[in-house]
Amino acid sequence: MSKIKVENLTKVFGKKPNRALSLLSENKSKAEILEKTGLTVGVNKASFEVQDGEIFVIMGLSGSGKSTLVRLLNRLIEPTQGSVYLNGNDLATVDQKTLRNIRRKDMSMVFQKFGLFPFRSILSNVEYGLEIQGVEKKQRTEKAMESLKLVGLVGYEDKYPDELSGGMQQRVGLARAFANDSDVLLMDEAFSALDPLIRKDMQDELLDLQETMKKTIIFITHDLDEALRIGDRITIMKDGKIVQIGTPEDILTNPADDYVEKFVEDVDRSKVYTASNVMMRPETVQPEREGPRVALQRMRENGISSIFAVKRNRELIGIVDASDVRKLVDEKQDDLTSAIKRDALKVVEMDTPVHDVIELTAETSYPIAVLEDGKLRGIIIRSSILAALSGKEVNLDD
Amino acid sequence: MTEAIPRIPLDEWTRSVVDWMTNADFIFDSIEQVISWVLQGLYWGMDLIPALLFIAILTAVTYFFAGRKIGLSAFVFFGLLLIVNLGFWDDMITMLSLILSATILSIVIGVPIGIWMAKSSTVEAIVKPILDFMQTMPAFVYLIPAVAFFGIGMEPGVIASVIFGMPPTIRLTNLGIREVSTEAIEAADAFGSTGAQKLFKVQLPMAKTTIMAGVNQTIMLSLSMVVIASMIGADGLGDIVYTAVGRNDVGSGFEAGLAIVVVAIILDRLTAGFGLRKRKS
Numbered sequence: 001m002s003k004i005k006v007e008n009l010t011k012v013f014g015k016k017p018n019r020a021l022s023l024l025s026e027n028k029s030k031a032e033i034l035e036k037t038g039l040t041v042g043v044n045k046a047s048f049e050v051q052d053g054e055i056f057v058i059m060g061l062s063g064s065g066k067s068t069l070v071r072l073l074n075r076l077i078e079p080t081q082g083s084v085y086l087n088g089n090d091l092a093t094v095d096q097k098t099l100r101n102i103r104r105k106d107m108s109m110v111f112q113k114f115g116l117f118p119f120r121s122i123l124s125n126v127e128y129g130l131e132i133q134g135v136e137k138k139q140r141t142e143k144a145m146e147s148l149k150l151v152g153l154v155g156y157e158d159k160y161p162d163e164l165s166g167g168m169q170q171r172v173g174l175a176r177a178f179a180n181d182s183d184v185l186l187m188d189e190a191f192s193a194l195d196p197l198i199r200k201d202m203q204d205e206l207l208d209l210q211e212t213m214k215k216t217i218i219f220i221t222h223d224l225d226e227a228l229r230i231g232d233r234i235t236i237m238k239d240g241k242i243v244q245i246g247t248p249e250d251i252l253t254n255p256a257d258d259y260v261e262k263f264v265e266d267v268d269r270s271k272v273y274t275a276s277n278v279m280m281r282p283e284t285v286q287p288e289r290e291g292p293r294v295a296l297q298r299m300r301e302n303g304i305s306s307i308f309a310v311k312r313n314r315e316l317i318g319i320v321d322a323s324d325v326r327k328l329v330d331e332k333q334d335d336l337t338s339a340i341k342r343d344a345l346k347v348v349e350m351d352t353p354v355h356d357v358i359e360l361t362a363e364t365s366y367p368i369a370v371l372e373d374g375k376l377r378g379i380i381i382r383s384s385i386l387a388a389l390s391g392k393e394v395n396l397d398d
Numbered sequence: 399m400t401e402a403i404p405r406i407p408l409d410e411w412t413r414s415v416v417d418w419m420t421n422a423d424f425i426f427d428s429i430e431q432v433i434s435w436v437l438q439g440l441y442w443g444m445d446l447i448p449a450l451l452f453i454a455i456l457t458a459v460t461y462f463f464a465g466r467k468i469g470l471s472a473f474v475f476f477g478l479l480l481i482v483n484l485g486f487w488d489d490m491i492t493m494l495s496l497i498l499s500a501t502i503l504s505i506v507i508g509v510p511i512g513i514w515m516a517k518s519s520t521v522e523a524i525v526k527p528i529l530d531f532m533q534t535m536p537a538f539v540y541l542i543p544a545v546a547f548f549g550i551g552m553e554p555g556v557i558a559s560v561i562f563g564m565p566p567t568i569r570l571t572n573l574g575i576r577e578v579s580t581e582a583i584e585a586a587d588a589f590g591s592t593g594a595q596k597l598f599k600v601q602l603p604m605a606k607t608t609i610m611a612g613v614n615q616t617i618m619l620s621l622s623m624v625v626i627a628s629m630i631g632a633d634g635l636g637d638i639v640y641t642a643v644g645r646n647d648v649g650s651g652f653e654a655g656l657a658i659v660v661v662a663i664i665l666d667r668l669t670a671g672f673g674l675r676k677r678k679s
Contacts, residue, residue, distance in 0.1 A: 108588070129590070132590060
């Protein structure tokens with residue numbers, strides 16, 4: 001079920017914004033409209049749906065309208081046109097009181113520079129959302145402490161924001177958002193103000209928390225690596241317009257236009273691609289019904305020096321070397337089993353990042369086996385990794 | 399060339415406006431009544447406490463609430479003892495009640511105006527030039543309508559002090575609230591605060607230091623009005639200075655002037671200390 005549905009959402013900054021709307025429907029560009037009317041188009045007819053429990057990343061460079069877009073969702077900025085449906089209600093048209101209730105119960109926000117209240121203790125910052133709802137002291141303290149525990153800040157509740165590091169302050173921001181128990185989390189460049197190492201920790205932590213909390217997260221960032229790391233789906237914006245929406249792989253492999261392509265050029269693909277993207281069809285032999293001669297023949301046909309041994313149901317048994325098989329043939333043995341080696345073999349799962357697979361290739365001279373539920377699905381050799389990282393030859397059939 | 403244009407009768411107009419306004423007696427009477435209550439209440443309260451106890455309390459307050467500075471606390475203690483010694487205690491209390499009344503009224507009127515200015519740029523555009531006018535007009539001029547509306551005595555003195563002293567409180571309240579970071583405001587909104595919750599739980603607390611700087615300025619300006627106010631019959635230390643000027647008595651003029659300086663320093667440091675006071679942790 002889609003949790004949030006955005007339709008034709010538009011924001012024009014300036015006086016009498018309606019003047020720009022007709023120009024927008026004629027597909028005039030942001031620059032043309034600025035020249036003709038002096039109005040700035042913040043967001044241009046954005047439409048998308050966010051699924052329940054999804055991390056939906058909106059990314060773009062500064063000035064692309066991404067921060068405006070997220071503020072249109074909870075109406076920190078009033079939309080000029082369009083609808084935002086949350087659980088089927090159109091937020092763009094509800095009255096102030098309903099809007100306030102939605103902000104209190106259904107949507108929380110985390111800010112780039114944290115947006116903490118400097119004169120309040122950490123605990124009382126986290127309590128803020130509950131305090132303004134009139135939740136009584138004891139109950140809200142309990143809830144706030146629970147949230148602080150989630151982000152690992154127990155023991156800091158009596159400190160003040162300026163006594164904490166940037167990373168810790170943003171944990172407070174997260175805890176404050178969690179304390180309200182809202183399903184939807186809007187995160188506006190939440191980790192952009194942190195230094196790179198802390199940022200990575202926070203990303204991991206967010207993913208960990210998301211495992212259990214299953215919130216619907218709309219995450220704004222200008223950092224493509226961050227987007228690829230945490231996003232289930234990514235939206236790329238340019239000049240207030242959505243250019244492409246897709247999974248990280250879609251974005252990398254099928255850029256919608258030159259703009260996106262330029263964007264993704266420098267990405268470290270090894271962190272995005274998984275074993276399933278770079279694996280090849282394996283040659284196998286089934287020792288249960290095939291002997292050394294068949295194995296040797298198959299290796300010769302394919303020009304390979306080793307072959308994977310599997311059961312009838314493709315469950316991986318091990319690997320056999322051509323030299324060992326030849327010995328068995330010379331000794332006129334019919335059973336392949338004694339030649340099967342398992343120890344030297346490295347195996348990975350379908351969703352192991354290529355980044356991790358590369359490290360394994362250095363440890364073994366055999367191809368790496370890709371398994372799914374113990375069954376052999378493919379093999380990876382170094383050249384197929386290199387082909388994939390250069391941006392070519394990727395399997396997209398999964 | 400200049401004779402071609404007849405002189406604009408600004409003085410006539412002002413007179414007739416002020417004359418017309420004196421018809422609204424009942425308004426000024428009730429204002430005067432309120433000021434008089436505040437004044438007498440403060441005086442009564444402060445006069446009730448014996449001088450030495452008052453000094454002890456103020457010294458303790460200075461020590462505990464303005465940064466635990468020994469030197470400043472000692473200054474408060476000995477400075478006030480000097481005033482007692484010179485025989486100015488009662489005059490000092492009278493002056494203090496005038497200053498504090500003016501300050502309280504300035505805060506009660508000025509802070510809401512400042513908040514309103516911060517909320518609306520139109521209001522800001524209208525109020526700002528009025529404030530400039532209020533501050534640059536020579537303070538003596540306020541005495542004339544003050545006397546016209548309120549007669550002579552302490553009350554018109556308070557009015558003149560409020561008009562002259564209130565602008566910094568208004569300005570700095572406006573500034574303080576406008577300076578609150580956008581993210582803090584957005585956070586308050588994003589969590590569903592009502593307008594009042596945002597104001598009292600976020601904006602005013604975050605603007606507190608700036609507003610206190612304005613109040614400090616207001617107190618200092620009211621203090622500078624005490625001698626001027628004595629020209630229309632306000633009692634207190636200012637009156638002693640004014641009389642000394644009339645008699646060319648440099649000795650008692652210096653004594654009373656020194657006492658005012660002592661009070662000024664104490665008030666300044668105390669309010670500055672409150673403004674910067676570290677939150678309790």
